Amino acid sequence: MDFEFVLSLGAAIAIVAIVMGTIGSIVKRAIRLREKRLELQARPAQQPSVTSLLAKIDQMEDRIRVLESIASDSGTRLAHEIEALRLTANASQKGKEEVE
Numbered sequence: 001m002d003f004e005f006v007l008s009l010g011a012a013i014a015i016v017a018i019v020m021g022t023i024g025s026i027v028k029r030a031i032r033l034r035e036k037r038l039e040l041q042a043r044p045a046q047q048p049s050v051t052s053l054l055a056k057i058d059q060m061e062d063r064i065r066v067l068e069s070i071a072s073d074s075g076t077r078l079a080h081e082i083e084a085l086r087l088t089a090n091a092s093q094k095g096k097e098e099v100e
Helices: 001-046 050-073 076-099
Strands: none
Touching: 050 076
């Protein structure tokens, strides 16, 4: 065999190996891309809609407002309400005593 023929054959085999490796990696990426697309298409059915999420956010904001008012009240309003009830109870008790 001629040295040039062996060298050409070796170069051709190397080129074929490189091309096959490149094609293999392209095919793998294409398969991964197709799998990702299928996953993304399946996800919207599993996830709640944007409108339902916005409704839940509104509910949570309302609850937070109530909790903030309770936490920031520090008993002042409650104390005033209790005192008003005492005054009302005292006034009604005095009214009963006057009637008797």
